[in-house]
Amino acid sequence: MTLYTRLLLACLLCVSATSRAAAQSKSAPSDKFRQLEEELPTPNDYRTASGAPGNRYWQQRADYSIDAELDDATRRITAKEAVTYYNNSPDALNYLWLQLDQNLFEPGSEANTTRAAPSFTPTPEPGDEYTESRRIPYATLDRLLASETFQGGHRVTAVRDAKGNPLRFTIVRTMMRIDLPAPLAPGANTTFSVEWNYLINDAKQLGGRSGYEFFPRDGNYIYEIAQWFPRMAAYNDVSGWQHKQFLGSGEFTLEFGNYRVRLTVPDDHVVAATGVLQNPQEVLTAQQRQRLKQAETAREPVFIITPQEAKQNESSKPKGKKTWVFQAENVRDFAFASSRKFIWDAQGYNVEGNRVMAMSLSPAEGEPLWSKYSTHAIMHTLNVYSRYSFAYPYPVAQSINGPVGGMEYPMICFNGPRPEPDGTYTARIKYGLISVVIHEVGHNYFPMIVNSDERQWTWMDEGLNTFLQYLAEQEWETNYPSRRGEPQNIAEYMASEAQVPIMTNSESVLQFGNNAYGKPATALNILRETVLGREQFDFAFREYARRWKFKRPMPADFFHTMEDASGVDLDWFWRGWFYTTDHVDIAIEGVRLYALDTRDPEVDKAAQRKERESRPQTLSQQRNAPLPKRVDEFPTLKDFYNTYDEFAVTERDREEYQKFLQTLTPRERELLKSGMNFYVVEFKNIGGLVMPLILRVDYADGTNEEMRIPAEIWRYDNFNVSKLIITKKEIASITLDPHLETADTDLSNNGFPRRPVKSRFQLYKERVRPNPMQREQQKQQPEAPGKP
């Protein structure tokens, strides 16, 4: 609504003063710009207030030497590991905690016993009022029953010290405590060994971040093996020993170290793993080794095992076993894949001087999609991510197709999308594959190298990674159909009811994908494009990645670094986007025009007359107009006021105007004649999130102008603000958030004047189903002959 008001210049000052009314009242306290100090831990020598590791920062280290055998007949892993644990903390440790993640699959695991009932939602058929069918998918029932019978879980058969003496150990759900004979002093290290075995889960049936897939067509398996060895739980300055049990959603809190792993598998299997293969002469053919050499400098991916060769291998029978040896330096985990079904392609890729081998392994079921896109997507990821964070430091990066939909490990990841059996595919599958490869390879940066605590904070790796995934997707092709990153894509979630703040523990997050992936990724995109600008954001984000590379950052370290390196206080942004469930819905409530009186009677009185004449005649005035009037019947009743024209300019008016002008200074006279219009635009914060105001002003003369007002405009009043636009032009319309960059959930209140929100709908006919009597009658009347 516009309110046309005329007033004196002096009064304008009053208007801008009243718009500064403070909202920090006793009745309605709101302080969305309050500093986060009360929420964040006190900085110390381990983690500074600037967000960098402190001068006494420390982290533990664990080196592993593992010998494992994969039995294809029983689908069991049997293994032994020697762990050397370095206590770099300032604390003496009486015991060590390890993670036994396979215990997730024990029938009585916490994950199984605390699983809520599936939703038996009634889904009545349209038009059917007799039955109320309740449905759950076959796969859900299959998984529920299998999880109660599958004998999964780590069977630990021995724990010994370096001399072979047994060590006392206690298993607590998905964790194992080893009691040390003497405390492990600060700076000391200890070596111990563990022997164990476990049954591999059917990942297609039971789900999981690893497992096997059976192919009935050729009777073969693909194994994607992870969370497979007892891993050192993290011990750190924030949580002590990591003690959040593995429930399935919260991923892993791990230490860096070096790995030497010997994997014994059927001799016709091909193995891909974290690290570099140490014995290619023993496990690869001369031709495969020669192709690998050629791939190092190739300009396109080269087949190490061609689709035809992989097809032949499907009918192979093993003659014995082979042991593949891998070495990996400075990684926080180790995973591998094994099968006789694999097609294998590779290409060397130079990341700022580091020659990386990008490789993909997939079965025939992945063709023709996998050999076309997977390795290209790996190299593209290394290129984009390295520019926004740090150069990829590892020697290989691999993408494997198997039963797992998408899961990341150092130097290797598992990705699920496949075409139809006939080799055709939808656009969704094609872009789904490219996106998941980018995402999972991207996880090498967050959290495999920037080692955030996934068990506590899913957003720190998924959110940051999904943000970079979006940047990489948009550099793949123009208008790449990214699911997450664009502000408008998160708007519906932001306005939804059942949700928790981003700063919620991984196991308690509702709407996981939106909360931990989509919302933080979008928040960072908005921070980059709308709040900080690309240059400042990119500098700060890179600083964060480099500061915490191969270290363990916490949320405060990210928040602090982004402010410290950009020079901008972002506490309002973290508070709103990460600590609340507020959403963005800002409305233009109204626009008022204050036109400046010239004090020149010739001008002002003419304007007043125009305004008077433009007022609408009321209904009564219209109907009363033709009625005979008494003063017309008796003209003598008329006097001065019956002809007086209040808008006529008198000589006296002109004199007074001249006198008034004499009292003004030249500058005041200039202001008076400026001819400016004063538009006051009023905004209301409906969603709760304070955000910058992005305005496009369209003028009546066809020109337009864009205004970008920082979020700090809300600092005195978090819910109502007004902005003064001074212009000689007439404003025709104003649009808030014209480039859809703030995730505003309701665009219908973003325009002045209001415009209809466009959408389309279709008419449809309700299907009428026959009632049981009609169905019975239809059965008794066979269809007329000749009817198709």
Ligand SMILES: [Zn+2]
């Ligand atoms: Zn992820």
